[in-house]
Amino acid sequence: MNSLNDIDYGTPRRESADTVTLEIDGISVTVPKGTSVMRAITEAGINVPKLCATDTLEAFGSCRVCLVEIEGRKGYPASCTTPAENGMRVKTQTTKLADIRRGMLELYISDHPLDCLTCPTNGNCELQDVAGLVGLREVRYGYKGENHLELKKDESNPYFTYDPSKCIVCNRCVRACEETQGTFALTINGRGFESRVAAGQNEAFMESECVSCGACVQACPTATLTEKTVIRIGQAEHSKITTCAYCGVGCGFKAEMKGSEVVRMVPWKDGKANHGHSCVKGRFAWGYATHKERMLKPMIRKKITDPWQEVSWEEAISYAASEFRRIQQQSGPDSIGGITSSRCTNEETYLVQKLVRAAFGNNNVDTCARVCHSPTGYGLKQTIGESAGTQTFDSVMKADVIMVIGANPVAAHPVFASQMKRRLRQGAKLIVVDPRTTDMVKGAHYQADYHLKLKPGTNVALISALAHVIVTEGLLDEAFVAERCEAQSFSDWKTFVSRPENSPEAMADITGVPADVLRGAARLYATGGNAAIYYGLGVTEHAQGSTMVMGIANLAMATGNIGREGVGVNPLRGQNNVQGSCDMGSFPHELPGYRHISDTATRSEFESRWGVKLNPEPGLRIPNMFEAALDGSFKGLYCQGEDIVQSDPNTQHVAEALSSMECIVVQDLFLNETAKYAHVFLPGSSFLEKDGTFTNAERRISRVRKVMPPKAGYSDWEVTQLLSNALGYPMSYAHPSEIMDEIASLTPTFHGVSFEKIDRMGSIQWPCNETAPEGTPIMHVDQFVRGKGKFVITKYVPSTEKVTQRFPLILTTGRVLSQYNVGAQTRRTENVQWHSEDRLEIHPHDAEERGIRQDDWVGIESRSGQTVLRATITENVQPGVVYTTFHFPESGANVITTDNSDWATNCPEYKVTSVQVMPVTQPSEWQREYQRFNQKQLELAKLETTDN
């Protein structure tokens, strides 16, 4: 249904250098060749009735209300399916057309409930609009004949209702599910009068393969498919464009509002990352923002065994500041630090690292990217010179071969996955590298040409073997390498990968991938045309994460698959602003724009702007903060929007470290797991409550806009500013745009960025500066950012986390569509209806050997700890491998993960943990302890209120 104030052109825009000019009701209009007459009519500013057409879907031509007269043509062609031609003379309004349209409408309305006044889409219904437009005044057939008015609603989906009595069988929902989403969950069941929309095998939406993306709801012109929030609240009265706060796709949304209440989130048609599409999280799972568990009052306590006391903002801030200063006086300037959040805006992240460097006076700042994509930053910087993906998402539409390594975009980056699947349906080839058979391997109308089902932890062996085939079979792009890359590092790399021990045959035992399959995949990647690599945490979260990232860059450079559309190296960033938090200088060794803190020139720029002397020594990374806490030298932490207790590996170790600290300040929406170890709690603000920007996985900076006042009184950036002022380092920004102006002035890749420009252009991809004032969609076009591309030797070093008799299985972790990370947000939405618990996936052989049946409770033990989950027996995992998600704190997935980490960046090796799995009858010791601790903390949070 039409979003507030959007023009629907009826059919999609066509791109063509050739144009045609035609006349519509006497008005001349010029459109790209291939444009429909309907779109030309709309562009001429004329409204032609339509029901089955909408500009996000290809024309279908079934409703016949869009008929027109075209001079010299017989009959009344449908304007939506007729291409505009040069010299055409079109009439949209004649007596005959009016009669036909009224006749069509009469038929529709005779089988439609006449409850317009109480209908939830009253005021935003295309059927109602068209009836008005054609001047329908009577229904000659009456309402007494056969009809569908008694059909039952399907309320199974938590977010939308299907009311078949209102369906006009326009097929828009079916096409949206196919063309836009790529799930193919809907059909029109039955024929003629009997025909009706059906999900799956004519089952309830929740029972079908529907993934609740909402594309059908958006496409439906009537109240048949309607958001439950619209049914409850009514139509919106204003809207604002903002950006999704879930994943790194960074979908643009129109927040449709009634006062300061969100009525619905409608994907923004002009959003350049999503083009009007979304997934279940962004469109529907925003209820956490108003969830009853939101903490809206600042709180303090001396010890974590004390009850929390509600205090005023002033008291909380001044207590935090005095504690930080006390600790520094007693234990030295380096005894405190901060953690920035990839869920917060660029401006907020920038302020936290500025606070640490300028007000704390050290570089003890780190971010959650430490535990996800820090190897991307390091690996890409080393090889091609910039710590970011090389492409736009749209670039995938020019790829001939798509290689997905250690990522499952269908679950984690769903809107991009829909675009990728569209390209696959057009015939692009697919290589999937994953230990599991994920939805990326096979889905509706696509299937991987190669699935390299490797053993967890053997990525580097696999990438070297792929390179071996490319080099030894002469599949290199020698000209590209000669022009663009370092000769010496290339020659060293070539010699290295050519060695027999890197051949697919020699590596097959290590990786578990048959040599002929690997050879086939290598040949396809190197010779199949434009080849693009997309990768995720299955690449980075390993002891050799950085090596693997460099191996990927090697492969792209060696085959010339970088520097133009359709190719490239593309990290699929997990959280909404993980790219931005890295860009903003969240790492202890880097100032904004990835410039090393030891660089005197860079430091002095910041020093003169910030008016302080900066410490040239890199500070502590998160794991080092924990170590230092345990040895007594690190005692204070400011943690904004990050739940380290749940998201970092080896939970018991983290909890021990935090328990030994003296002042932990947590700023968050909820009393998260980390807050249970905190001494000061500062309420956070959701993305709906603040202005700022997020940067997505394609370096796209998009605006986040405040649609409601901050529920606790302040946006997150304001709280950091208050803390800084209380610490005696003045900050006085009046608006986040001023923070961005400062970022832009200090960061060469952001020199041209401003809120005004983003507002004007919709979004901007950095680098955006004097040489690229409109931003940079594709990077490394003429040369690499570092000059010549550098090849790096990728020697495979097996993980120290080996399977043994005691721990014979490998546990790996991942995400499912409805869940987002540790679940702080999605656990507080109806999304839990899809997965209400974390489960352990185990292969039937491994299950049978251990006497494990479906749904049994199983104990999972590693050298770090033990937890208990229920088992799902599935062949999606290979024998020897088990898998779980980590959405619910009580599951304790990170109790089991070890503190092994990437050699270069300390990114934890989440993807490889040796475990034993056995049937059990009761929760683990840790789970029982967690329940006790959690219960106690909840009791302590039943808050004592002070007078102020």
Ligand code: SF4
């Ligand atoms: S919600 Fe999405 S997946 Fe489900 S039927 Fe509609 S379009 Fe298809």
Ligand code: SF4
């Ligand atoms: S459910 Fe809506 S979109 Fe689908 S056929 Fe019926 S009226 Fe059209």
Ligand code: SF4
């Ligand atoms: S794909 Fe990502 S950014 Fe887009 S709506 Fe879904 S969660 Fe939000």
Ligand code: FES
């Ligand atoms: S809008 Fe053209 S036939 Fe339905």
